[in-house]
Amino acid sequence: MRVVVQRVSRASVEVDGETVSAIGQGLMVLVCVETGDQESDMDWLARKVTGLRVFEDEAGVMNLDVSAVDGEILAVSQFTLVAGTRKGNRPSYIRAAGPGEAVPMYEAFCHRLESLTGKAVGRGRFGADMKVSLVNDGPVTIIIDTRLKE
Numbered sequence: 001m002r003v004v005v006q007r008v009s010r011a012s013v014e015v016d017g018e019t020v021s022a023i024g025q026g027l028m029v030l031v032c033v034e035t036g037d038q039e040s041d042m043d044w045l046a047r048k049v050t051g052l053r054v055f056e057d058e059a060g061v062m063n064l065d066v067s068a069v070d071g072e073i074l075a076v077s078q079f080t081l082v083a084g085t086r087k088g089n090r091p092s093y094i095r096a097a098g099p100g101e102a103v104p105m106y107e108a109f110c111h112r113l114e115s116l117t118g119k120a121v122g123r124g125r126f127g128a129d130m131k132v133s134l135v136n137d138g139p140v141t142i143i144i145d146t147r148l149k150e
Helices: 037-051 099-117
Strands: 002-015 017-025 026-032 062-064 072-077 131-147
Touching: 002 037, 017 072, 017 099, 026 099, 026 131, 037 099, 037 131, 072 099
Parallel strands: 026 072
Antiparallel strands: 002 017, 002 026, 002 131
């Protein structure tokens, strides 16, 4: 699995002109499930995301995680995160898991985030043409790939 995590002051996702989810301060997480990802990858990644100390403490140091600031999480599926660009100019998405594998893993990831934070996690709509808006706070943007965890 691969995610792009952005610290945001607000974020939302629209489908067909309708806002399907919106958050205030927290984390915007773009999520890609790769073929062969395991539940252990999903669990490790959820713990890593919720434990990221990217929010400032009273001294102005990034030392607090999303729960410590009572922040929210919006998780949006995005298969293009594993785009292969080594050959030519047309990206290849062959490493992205198909819906049969990706949807259950994405949903399990969102549920695991919820269990770790004790808060509902905003979601996009898997496979839909989504319009994502956010205000990246900092900016703080972090890429995490479970295949690079060791």
